[in-house]
Amino acid sequence: xxxxxxxxxxxxxxxxxxxxxxxxxxxxxxxxxxxxxxxxxxxxxxxxxxxxxxxxxxxxxxxxxxxxxxxxxxxxxxxxxxxxxxxxxxxxxxxxxxxxxxxxxxxxxxxxxxxxxxxxxxxxxxxxxxxxxxxxxxxxxxxxxxxxxxxxxxxxxxxxxxxxxxxxxxxxxxxxxxxxxxxxxxxxxxxxxxxxxxxxxxxxxxxxxxxxxxxxxxxxxxxxxxxxxxxxxxxxxxxxxxxxxxxxxxxxxxxxxxxxxxxxxxxxxxxxxxxxxxxxxxxxxxxxxxxxxxxxxxxxxxxxxxxxxxxxxxxxxxxxxxxxxxxxxxxxxxxxxxxxxxxxxxxxxxxxxxxxxxxxxxxxxxxxxxxxxxxxxxxxxxxxxxxxxxxxxxxxxxxxxxxxxxxxxxxxxxxxxxxxxxxxxxxxxx
Amino acid sequence: xxxxxxxxxxxxxxxxxxxxxxxxxxxxxxxxxxxxxxxxxxxxxxxxxxxxxxxxxxxxxxxxxxxxxxxxxxxxxxxxxxxxxxxxxxxxxxxxxxxxxxxxxxxxxxxxxxxxxxxxxxxxxxxxxxxxxxxxxxxxxxxxxxxxxxxxxxxx
Numbered sequence: 272x273x274x275x276x277x278x279x280x281x282x283x284x285x286x287x288x289x290x291x292x293x294x295x296x297x298x299x300x301x302x303x304x305x306x307x308x309x310x311x312x313x314x315x316x317x318x319x320x321x322x323x324x325x326x327x328x329x330x331x332x333x334x335x336x337x338x339x340x341x342x343x344x345x346x347x348x349x350x351x352x353x354x355x356x357x358x359x360x361x362x363x364x365x366x367x368x369x370x371x372x373x374x375x376x377x378x379x380x381x382x383x384x385x386x387x388x389x390x391x392x393x394x395x396x397x398x399x400x401x402x403x404x405x406x407x408x409x410x411x412x413x414x415x416x417x418x419x420x421x422x423x424x425x426x427x428x429x430x431x432x433x434x435x436x437x438x439x440x441x442x443x444x445x446x447x448x449x450x451x452x453x454x455x456x457x458x459x460x461x462x463x464x465x466x467x468x469x470x471x472x473x474x475x476x477x478x479x480x481x482x483x484x485x486x487x488x489x490x491x492x493x494x495x496x497x498x499x500x501x502x503x504x505x506x507x508x509x510x511x512x513x514x515x516x517x518x519x520x521x522x523x524x525x526x527x528x529x530x531x532x533x534x535x536x537x538x539x540x541x542x543x544x545x546x547x548x549x550x551x552x553x554x555x556x557x558x559x560x561x562x563x564x565x566x567x568x569x570x571x572x573x574x575x576x577x578x579x580x581x582x583x584x585x586x587x588x589x590x591x592x593x594x595x596x597x598x599x600x601x602x603x604x605x606x607x608x609x610x611x612x613x614x615x616x617x618x619x620x621x622x623x624x625x626x627x628x629x630x631x632x633x634x635x636x637x638x639x640x641x642x643x644x645x646x647x648x649x650x651x652x653x654x655x656x657x658x659x660x661x662x663x664x665x666x667x668x669x670x671x672x673x674x675x676x677x678x679x680x681x682x683x684x685x686x687x688x689x690x691x692x693x694x695x696x697x698x699x700x701x
Numbered sequence: 702x703x704x705x706x707x708x709x710x711x712x713x714x715x716x717x718x719x720x721x722x723x724x725x726x727x728x729x730x731x732x733x734x735x736x737x738x739x740x741x742x743x744x745x746x747x748x749x750x751x752x753x754x755x756x757x758x759x760x761x762x763x764x765x766x767x768x769x770x771x772x773x774x775x776x777x778x779x780x781x782x783x784x785x786x787x788x789x790x791x792x793x794x795x796x797x798x799x800x801x802x803x804x805x806x807x808x809x810x811x812x813x814x815x816x817x818x819x820x821x822x823x824x825x826x827x828x829x830x831x832x833x834x835x836x837x838x839x840x841x842x843x844x845x846x847x848x849x850x851x852x853x854x855x856x857x
Contacts, residue, residue, distance in 0.1 A: 367847070462743040462753040467849035491775035495765050602849045607753045619750045623757075631853035632740055632756040634769055637777035640852070 280304065286693040288686070289661035293650045295692075296471035302598045308696055309581050310335025310595070314416075314423040314436040316583035317341050317351055319459040319590060319606075321420060327370040327385060333594055334412060334424055340364045340374070341422065344385040349417075351424045352387040352409040363409075374409075383409050418442065419449045420457060421583065421590075437579060440674045441522035444575040448585050451569055452610035453553075453560035459590050459606050461622065464630045466603040468640045470647030472582070472595035475603055476688060478639055479584045479591065480523045480577065482507055482515050482679030483662065488642055492634040506530070513679030515663070516670075517687025521580030521695070525679055528572050537571045544570075549614035556612065578684075580691060588621040589629060601643075605629050605636070660685050709793055709802055712827065712834050717788050717806070720856035723781055728856060729767035733828050733835035734760045740857060741840070743847045755846070755853065770854070777854040782812040784855060790822075799837060800827045806841075810855065819857060820844045 278300050285292040285301075295301060309315075317332045318341045329342040331354065338354040340363075354362045356376035363374040363383065373390060374383045380393040387409035392398070412424035416433035423433050434442065449455050468474075478484065485507040486493065493504050506513065512530040517523050531537055544550035557566040574587035584591035594602040607625040609618040628635035650656075663681025670676055677683035712731075719728040732738070740755040741747070749757045758766065769775060790805040801824070808819040821843040827834035841857045 461751060462747075464742055464753060464755065465847070465849040467851050488776065491769050491772060494772060494774055495769045498768065499765065604849075615750070622750065622753060626754060626757060630742070630753065630755045631850045632766075632857075634766075634775075637852055637854045638775060641777040641779075 280696075282693050282696045286689050289664060290657045290659050291689055293653065293656040293658065296473060296647070297598050297650050299598055301696075302471075302595070304696060305595070306335045307700060308698065309692075310337075312425070312427045312430075312700065313581070313695060314414075314425045314431075314433055315581065316579065316592060317415075317422045317424050318592075319420050319457065320349060320417065320422060321456070321458045321460050321611075322368070323349065324460065325370065327372060328368075329364065329371060329385070330368045331364055331366070332592075334426070335595065338362060339412075339424070340409075342385045342387075348386065349415075349422065350386050351412055351415045351422070352383075353411065355410070356381055356383075357389065357407040357409060358392070381407075387411060419445055419455070420459075421445065421579075421585075436520060438518060438520040438522060440516075440518040440672050441520065441524075441577065441579060443672075444518065444522075444524055444577045445579075445585060447569055447572055447575045448587070448608070450561060450565065451557075451574055452612055453556040454612040455560070456611040457590070458609040458611050461607045461609055463604045463606045464636075466605070466631065466636065466640055468601055468603075468643045468647075469599055470601060470643045471598055472593050472601045473688075473692070474643040474646055475593050475601060475639075476578055476581070476584075477685050478643070479586075480515070480525055480684040480688075481682075482511075482513055482525045482684075483682070484639075484642070488638050489635050491638065492628060495634055507679060509678070509680050511679050514676045515679050515681045515683040516677075517675040517683050517690075518577065519674060519687065519691075521688050521691030522578055523684035523687050524575060524577035525684070526676065527576065531571050531573060532568075541567060541570060547616070549616040553613050553617050578688065580688065588625045599647075603640075660689065705795055705800070706791070706793060708833065709800060709827070710791060713788050713791065713802070713804055713825075716836075717786050721784050721786055723770070723778075723855070725767040725771040725856070729764055731834075731836055732760060732763050733830065733837045736760045736763060736836060737838050738763050738836075739838075739840045741842060741846055745842050745846070755843075770856075775854060777852055780813065782810045782852075782855045784808055784810040798828065800829075800834065801825070802827060806857070808857065812852065817851070819853075821846075821857065 285295055315334050318330055322330050323343045326343055326345045329340050332339050332341050340352045340354050342350050354364050356363050358381050361376055361378040363376045373385055382391045384390050389404045389407045412426050413428040414425040416423060449457055496504050514526040516526040544554045576586050578584055582593040588607055590606045590608050592604045607622050626633055660682040663677035667675050667677045667683050675683055716731055739757050742753050742755045786806050786808040788804050788806050792803045794801040803824050805822050810817045821841055824840045826838035828837045
């Protein structure tokens, strides 16, 4: 199989059912091949519509290494535009976010509208009478689509639809996160915490759905929680009812449904909502919007904890984007998500819970990042290149919806991600 | 030098030394109760109930941070960072019940053989206590507040 530099890469030999070769993280040729086959072909998460709520709003994002602008035009339509002047190649948008009437390339003054249309060039007569401006609009990925506000782009003109790419089981998980809002909408407009580490982007994807590491990597956080609550935190043990689930298509989650619904605290949590005016209002509005059964289900389950392949993570109060930079470097953007149409107290509570774990000065995420750096160092030992993903292979089961699941400390979720990665990398470019 | 300036400088230098030396619980003792400690993210000012912060905590939040870091289970601080910081450009505004202080900081940090610099400006509201002060409010504004950070698990 031809890799990034035309070198033959045998992906079948690199990804076994129970193990992954270290080259999948460290080989620059494989990284270059990923940029073509994953980030340059399949659906890639760009941003959330609520990040650009008003006409003229824009943010910068990436399609792999390629910089893009996610903008909203005056008619309210959203666009994904390559951040590159069609004249001589300069990037035309410099700020990470803002509001503008259009994008002017400051090199020679070409001006593009929010929908990417070339509007004007200085001294246009030099291009002659028959010059067709529409040939020089900002370039766009051929396909852009959204599910519940999550906007994706694909460089393939045809192929799987976004809904097929995500798949029904993962769509249902996104629904859990969104249905916590009576209006069914997340608001991703409360800033970001930004992290970077030395290592491959897939280290963060594997970790986001890893139910084996918390009791070890996050000892400092768990110890703090136990000190504050006075109770032992026994969520991520080997006999926990949390599940490691392969949602198919490379998507996966730590599934808390069974654990949270069967847990004696489930009813107590619902009852606690009745103790404050804002809790009661939230409960009542959610019941009004979704019906009692669904409202109580989503409240009890409490959102989701999932990956959408290749670069989106949706957690209870967070939307996370993974940005590959090289085999040596990855950036991660974590954004708290608010619920539309709920009392302010609900969102402030979500924000404080997020900050307790997921900020750079907070109690958890940096211990994850430390482990990514350590894996990256360890992978320099090429004597035994294999990373072992065999936990719980013997006890994996197929659920009614066709997904595979195991106990939360099993590596069912990671195996699913790697199976999909292999199948995508084995498909030649057309 | 005025007596107030000398007292404020002594207090800030002591805080800097305790933070540099990872003396978390001693540093926590410098806070008043109630207190507020805030490290903004992305921009310098906003409503912290509507926008994420790198740290936003009250007296108990600061206490939990200090205990958590001192327990030795936070692996992002294993091994610990070595640091020394310089506090300067101190501007003081004396008030009836508290002293408002702004000060720049430059932290030189080395961990696992990598050297990093962190700079910023902190705003303190100090209340008199025991001949010195306690921190009623501290807002540490990093120059890098909107950058992707490798590790920010020490005290700023």
